Amino acid sequence: DIVMTQSPDSLAVSLGERATINCKSSQTVLYTSNNNNYLAWYQQKPGQPPKLLIYWASTRESGVPDRFSGSGSGTDFTLTISSLQAEDVAVYYCQQYYITPPTFGQGTKVEIK
Amino acid sequence: EVQLVESGGGLIQPGGSLRLSCAASGFTVSSNYMSWVRQAPGKGLEWVSIIHSGGSTYYADSVKGRFTISRDHSKNTLYLQMNSLRTEDTAVYYCARGGVDAALAFAFDYWGQGTLVTVSS
Numbered sequence: 001d002i003v004m005t006q007s008p009d010s011l012a013v014s015l016g017e018r019a020t021i022n023c024k025s026s027q028t029v030l031y032t033s034n035n036n037n038y039l040a041w042y043q044q045k046p047g048q049p050p051k052l053l054i055y056w057a058s059t060r061e062s063g064v065p066d067r068f069s070g071s072g073s074g075t076d077f078t079l080t081i082s083s084l085q086a087e088d089v090a091v092y093y094c095q096q097y098y099i100t101p102p103t104f105g106q107g108t109k110v111e112i113k
Numbered sequence: 114e115v116q117l118v119e120s121g122g123g124l125i126q127p128g129g130s131l132r133l134s135c136a137a138s139g140f141t142v143s144s145n146y147m148s149w150v151r152q153a154p155g156k157g158l159e160w161v162s163i164i165h166s167g168g169s170t171y172y173a174d175s176v177k178g179r180f181t182i183s184r185d186h187s188k189n190t191l192y193l194q195m196n197s198l199r200t201e202d203t204a205v206y207y208c209a210r211g212g213v214d215a216a217l218a219f220a221f222d223y224w225g226q227g228t229l230v231t232v233s234s
Binding site for chain 2: 036056102104
């Protein structure tokens with residue numbers, strides 16, 4: 001199985017400031033035949049199911065605010081919230097869907113400083 | 114509007130069986146790749162099983178041989194039959210929709226609210 005490791009486990013950011021979450025996979029999730037990274041990001045607020053934010057490592061899901069962006073390739077990826085809003089308080093997960101079983105990172109909790 | 118509504122969770126003794134249901138609306142279950150994903154209390158996300166639009170099924174090693182995923186086209190409903198339940202199966206179980214295209218089978222764009230399964234004596 002591909003192991004997904006996120007850092008940090010938690011972070012506190014002031015409103016309006018940038019939040020950055022890192023995700024590293026134990027092997028590449030880049031499929032060279034189509035040059036796509038099989039990497040998604042989810043947001044989970046307390047008591048709610050996860051919500052898809054980004055897929056193909058950098059493609060924003062419809063309706064997701066443009067302050068959320070994804071980057072990276074191969075084994076190293078980043079989710080950036082450019083200007084943290086109060087409603088962004090949540091746990092964020094990266095997930096690879098390159099091979100079965102799909103696997104998730106352990107989650108990063110984002111709070112307001 | 115796409116909706117997924119799970120039901121069937123509850124308290125069950127170790128070794129028991131339970132069947133979860135996920136009623137879908139706004140799309141056709143058999144047209145998409147559909148998965149079950151679980152989350153133990155206070156823990157992260159774990160994929161459990163998938164049924165392909167073509168009918169093929171796959172399972173996490175932790176549930177293989179004990180759980181069975183299926184669907185009913187006429188009811189537009191996804192199921193998870195869980196047998197030989199263990200305490201470590203305690204979790205909120207979500208049904209999740211993957212893409213129509215195989216490349217996005219495991220990119221889950223819609224999730225249900227989840228149903229809690231508690232395995233305890």
